[in-house]
Amino acid sequence: QKEVEQDPGPLSVPEGAIVSLNCTYSNSAFQYFMWYRQYSRKGPELLMYTYSSGNKEDGRFTAQVDKSSKYISLFIRDSQPSDSATYLCAMRVNYGGATNKLIFGTGTLLAVQP
Amino acid sequence: DAGVTQSPTHLIKTRGQHVTLRCSPISGHKSVSWYQQVLGQGPQFIFQYYEKEERGRGNFPDRFSARQFPNYSSELNVNALLLGDSALYLCASSLLGAGDTQYFGPGTRLTVL
Numbered sequence: 001q002k003e004v005e006q007d008p009g010p011l012s013v014p015e016g017a018i019v020s021l022n023c024t025y026s027n028s029a030f031q032y033f034m035w036y037r038q039y040s041r042k043g044p045e046l047l048m049y050t051y052s053s054g055n056k057e058d059g060r061f062t063a064q065v066d067k068s069s070k071y072i073s074l075f076i077r078d079s080q081p082s083d084s085a086t087y088l089c090a091m092r093v094n095y096g097g098a099t100n101k102l103i104f105g106t107g108t109l110l111a112v113q114p
Numbered sequence: 115d116a117g118v119t120q121s122p123t124h125l126i127k128t129r130g131q132h133v134t135l136r137c138s139p140i141s142g143h144k145s146v147s148w149y150q151q152v153l154g155q156g157p158q159f160i161f162q163y164y165e166k167e168e169r170g171r172g173n174f175p176d177r178f179s180a181r182q183f184p185n186y187s188s189e190l191n192v193n194a195l196l197l198g199d200s201a202l203y204l205c206a207s208s209l210l211g212a213g214d215t216q217y218f219g220p221g222t223r224l225t226v227l
Contacts (some may be wrong), residue, residue, distance in 0.1 A: 008154070036218075043118070043204055043218035044157065088156050099170030100147070100214060104156030 003027050006089055006105030015114050019076040023089035023105045026070065030091040033065050035074045038086045038107065048074065079112045116141070118207050118219030126225045127195050135190045135222045139207030146188040147216060148180055151202040163188055200226045
C-alpha cells in the first residue's frame with residue numbers, strides 16, 4: 001500500500017465549476033500538507049501549504065486537512081481553463097530538523113472545458 | 115529574481131552510460147533536493163543536501179549519487195543507466211534544511227534508449 005493515495009483522473013469539468021481534489025494517506029506522522037500544480041512538462045508549483053488539521057483559503061483555492069480521517073482536499077472555485085493541469089498532493093513528517101523529504105501522490109489530471 | 119534553474123533541459127542517453135544533471139538553487143537558498151518523476155507518477159525523493167552535507171537519501175540504488183558545491187549548486191550523477199531511469203528529474207531548493215517550503219525547477223527530461 002502506498003503511503004499517499006490519489007485518484008489519477010482524468011477529471012473533466014466545465015468552466016466555472018467547483019473542483020474537488022482529494023488524497024488519503026496512511027502515515028499518521030504526517031504533519032505538513034501541500035498541494036502543487038504541475039503544467040505539462042514543467043516543474044511543480046506550490047499552491048497551498050497547511051500544517052496539521054484545518055482549513056486554509058487563498059483566493060479561489062481552499063485546502064482542508066482532516067487528520068482523524070487521514071484525508072486532505074483541495075477545492076477550486078470558479079474553475080478556469082488555465083487551471084487545467086496535474087494537481088499533486090504532498091506530505092511530510094516533522095523530521096526534527098533533519099530533512100524535508102516530501103511524499104507525493106500520483107497526481108490528478110484536471111481539464112477545465114471552456 | 116531567478117527561480118531554480120536546471121540543465122540540460124533534455125538529454126538522451128543509451129543503456130550503460132553515465133549522466134550528470136545540474137541545478138542552481140534560488141539565490142540565498144542553502145538546501146537542494148532531487149526528485150525523480152516517472153511519467154504518470156508523482157515525484158520520488160532521491161537526495162537532499164544542506165550546507166554541502168547529505169541530509170536525506172531515498173530508496174534508490176548506489177548508481178545514484180549527488181553533491182553540493184560551496185555556491186550551493188548541485189549535481190546529480192547516475193551511472194550504468196537503465197531504461198527505467200527514463201524520467202523527469204526535478205531539483206527543489208529551500209532556504210533551510212528542514213521544515214521549509216521547497217521550490218521546484220523545470221526539470222531535466224532524461225530518456226534512456
